[in-house]
Amino acid sequence: MSKAGLEALRTRVNEDLELARRLYAIEPVQFTEAVTRVAMELGCEVTANDVREAIAEWVRAWMLRWIR
Amino acid sequence: MGARLDVAMDSLSAASLSGWTPIRVSTTGEPQVDWAIVDETFSDAFFEQTIERAMRRPFNRIFARRTTLSALEGGADATGLEPNGFIFHMSRCGSTLLSQMLAQLSATIVLSEPQPFDALLRLRGRLADLNEETLAGWLRAMIRATVRPRPDANRLFVKFHAWHVLELPLIARAFPEVPWIFVFREPRAVLGSQAKSPGAEVVAGTIDPRLLEIDPGAAFQSIPSDEYVARTLSAFCAAALSNKELGRSAFIDYATLPDIALSGLAEFFGVAPTAEEAKRMLEVMRLDPKDEGEVFRPRAEKDASGAIDGLATQWLDEPYRALRALALQ
Numbered sequence: 260m261s262k263a264g265l266e267a268l269r270t271r272v273n274e275d276l277e278l279a280r281r282l283y284a285i286e287p288v289q290f291t292e293a294v295t296r297v298a299m300e301l302g303c304e305v306t307a308n309d310v311r312e313a314i315a316e317w318v319r320a321w322m323l324r325w326i327r
Numbered sequence: 328m329g330a331r332l333d334v335a336m337d338s339l340s341a342a343s344l345s346g347w348t349p350i351r352v353s354t355t356g357e358p359q360v361d362w363a364i365v366d367e368t369f370s371d372a373f374f375e376q377t378i379e380r381a382m383r384r385p386f387n388r389i390f391a392r393r394t395t396l397s398a399l400e401g402g403a404d405a406t407g408l409e410p411n412g413f414i415f416h417m418s419r420c421g422s423t424l425l426s427q428m429l430a431q432l433s434a435t436i437v438l439s440e441p442q443p444f445d446a447l448l449r450l451r452g453r454l455a456d457l458n459e460e461t462l463a464g465w466l467r468a469m470i471r472a473t474v475r476p477r478p479d480a481n482r483l484f485v486k487f488h489a490w491h492v493l494e495l496p497l498i499a500r501a502f503p504e505v506p507w508i509f510v511f512r513e514p515r516a517v518l519g520s521q522a523k524s525p526g527a528e529v530v531a532g533t534i535d536p537r538l539l540e541i542d543p544g545a546a547f548q549s550i551p552s553d554e555y556v557a558r559t560l561s562a563f564c565a566a567a568l569s570n571k572e573l574g575r576s577a578f579i580d581y582a583t584l585p586d587i588a589l590s591g592l593a594e595f596f597g598v599a600p601t602a603e604e605a606k607r608m609l610e611v612m613r614l615d616p617k618d619e620g621e622v623f624r625p626r627a628e629k630d631a632s633g634a635i636d637g638l639a640t641q642w643l644d645e646p647y648r649a650l651r652a653l654a655l656q
Binding site: 265272273280283287291313317321 | 364382383387
């Protein structure tokens with residue numbers, strides 16, 4: 260689990276619109292694998308579990324937002 | 328990993344939001360803007376539908392961003408598509424159909440009831456020291472950030488929530504050059520539709536009652552809900568009428584839809600639909616956006632109940648007559 264790795268990747272994405280668009284275009288079924296590969300290429304330590312956890316957290320937070 | 332909706336806000340360089348779209352403004356606590364990549368043109372019947380689709384992309388679930396409102400002005404592109412027209416309405420009057428017809432024009436984007444605009448307009452009274460010019464500036468910045476120049480679009484219309492007509496002076500201050508229309512319908516039909524399935528805007532508490540010139544205490548305690556609906560709709564109509572001199576305005580009677588969209592309205596907005604565009608616009612009629620599969624046709628007013636008839640007579644017939652007198656033919 261690497262929070263720091265994912266945060267580092269976020270920073271790279273925020274600074275690079277082309278990278279953001281490339282990741283945006285990835286189909287859901289390929290997304291986890293593609294993101295971990297891109298992260299590795301950029302020197303960010305991100306595991307498949309990090310990606311899945313982040314997505315699951317987002318879904319939980321999104322649902323809670325409507326419940327509050 | 329903390330959820331993106333709850334993490335600390337981005338620290339942003341001014342340019343780093345280029346290419347990102349503001350999708351939502353949260354107004355609980357300090358106002359915050361959520362940003363995502365939205366790669367498709369806004370052409371759905373409602374802004375939220377386009378956003379929902381964008382948020383299904385896994386990318387946005389991990390990389391969506393959050394900023395303060397100040398980033399809206401500092402980080403958004405300085406240039407954006409300027410609006411060609413605004414659509415206000417009294418609710419249940421064909422405005423969604425009308426906006427969908429306009430969306431059939433080539434190279435045209437229609438933002439329909441975008442949440443970020445609604446949230447900004449609700450900030451008045453919630454933020455200390457918020458002045459009109461700042462709020463107007465945020466509205467302009469939000470438009471620019473939402474609809475960036477793109478090769479496949481050169482025309483933009485914004486359809487507002489019904490209650491936003493109460494904020495016409497502010498909106499006109501932010502966009503003095505943008506022509507606007509107000510769509511209306513025979514009051515008994517609107518009241519009947521609202522009675523059958525009330526929209527959020529006519530339920531006490533969703534809009535500050537003072538905007539409707541209703542005492543906040545009375546709104547919850549002594550005004551029956553059906554009367555509250557009638558008074559709300561009356562306030563919408565009154566706001567459109569009293570502000571008719573603000574910029575260029577036109578009034579569209581539901582009874583003249585859809586033909587008026589291809590004639591008087593198109594002319595008012597300065598567009599001349601090609602034969603192909605007109606065909607697409609008419610095709611939209613076949614798919615009433617709120618009644619999928621049904622062919623749209625202006626529905627005749629059914630016999631109203633005594634209660635509805637009484638409310639229409641007391642609160643809405645007079646503004647309706649005034650609106651009809653001004654309507655495009």
